[in-house]
Amino acid sequence: MDEYAREVPVDADVMQAVQEEVSQSRSTVREMETDAAKKGIPLELQGVRYRIYETTIPK
């Protein structure tokens, strides 16, 4: 994987916008996960993660 990792940082204005967005998302996730836990809704499930034939017919 190392050959895919090109660790050249983005410009500062992009980084700031992204960090603000990530921070807001983390806050939302914490709030939602806490609410789900209070309601007894499990956050993690194991098993089949998708099926490949249940699709719609494209028009």
Next chain:
Amino acid sequence: MRGLVVGQQRQGGVVLTKSAWKGVQSLLDSYFKVRDDDYVIVVYASKTLEHASWVSAALRMRGIPVKKVWMIPLRDPEFTRRFGAALPKPSAIRGRLIVLTFERDSLSHDSQIRAELSEFDADRRMVFRVISTCDELFTVALQESPDELSAKNATILELLVPSKALRVTTPGGSDLSITVDTRKHRWISNRGVWRPGSFVILPAGEVATFPASIEGKFVADFAFNVNMMTDRDARLDSHPVTVWIENNRAVKYECANSDVMSFLNECFYSYCAYTVGEVGFGTNGSIQTPISLNSHINERHPGVHLGFGQSNQAPSVVGYDCNIHLDLIAKGGMVWIDGGEVPLDLSKVSKSSKPHPTHTWDEDAGSSQGITDLDVDDCCGIITSEGLRLFEPTAREDGMNRQDANPPI
């Protein structure tokens, strides 16, 4: 470098490289062809919050309205309410409604999304569903445009759809004889191009169908991709898996890595995934090195892969069903068509100048419709003239279960 640290603050904060940001821009410009009057809903699972935020931030920087909706993968009793509340009124949008969903391991809530979007005109609602969300989705898989993928997929379809018999070899030692029956089995072309009424499954880049018959030896020396939750390292480049196939079924398999053998035993024996349900040809040329994540990114590598277990056709067409779908992926591949002397080299597929065929299916994955708890008793129901006959496991001396009294392995 392992893909990403999901749902957690990475050491040193957010890691966003220029190549990842280029992937974000490619998603917006090449895949969405986003316009100023579009309205975007970004749905994300906790494990993908960082990557969803990259895209949301990019949209905001362009002044395009965006709302984010959190979801629990697979089962979320409140998803419909949460998603519905984020939707604008159809009359309030001048352009298109674009729904983008990010998950790492799953594709969830298809039917709920379709139902909630039913008020929007089919030609003004676009849905892009991302599975295998990780850094490499952006730094690698999204670097190739849907126009490029579409042209390469078209080339493969032009050659293979009219064909009857294929011989497939790979540099790793595979040699397979395959027949195809286009009248009976559909072709799937995943190319990242949206069409009204369908979902776009990302990452993109694959052509696939069901092998009417398949025999020979297959050497998977790139990676596996299984539709189960697993943290196993999916790479097979240092310990390839060899499978011998007779009469469409795996009859023997081997791998020098004992952990991988254990995993294969689980798939082939416990879950009966020994029937070849798919032959696929990856077309995403940006994907040249396997990643450790169990992911669709590896499956889009320009090479041949076989899907064992669940097929890409309706169970009533192929006569069996199975919950497990295990893709074994080879690096590269040559395809000889109907005895022709010049093979199709999957590493050098040319771009067709003709329009992509319209009769193929776009989606090659969908929600599991509530099937989330994998158990051997649920596996491999057999479609018979009397309807679905459920698999009844037969105890073996070694403790593993078998699908029938004369198992192929």
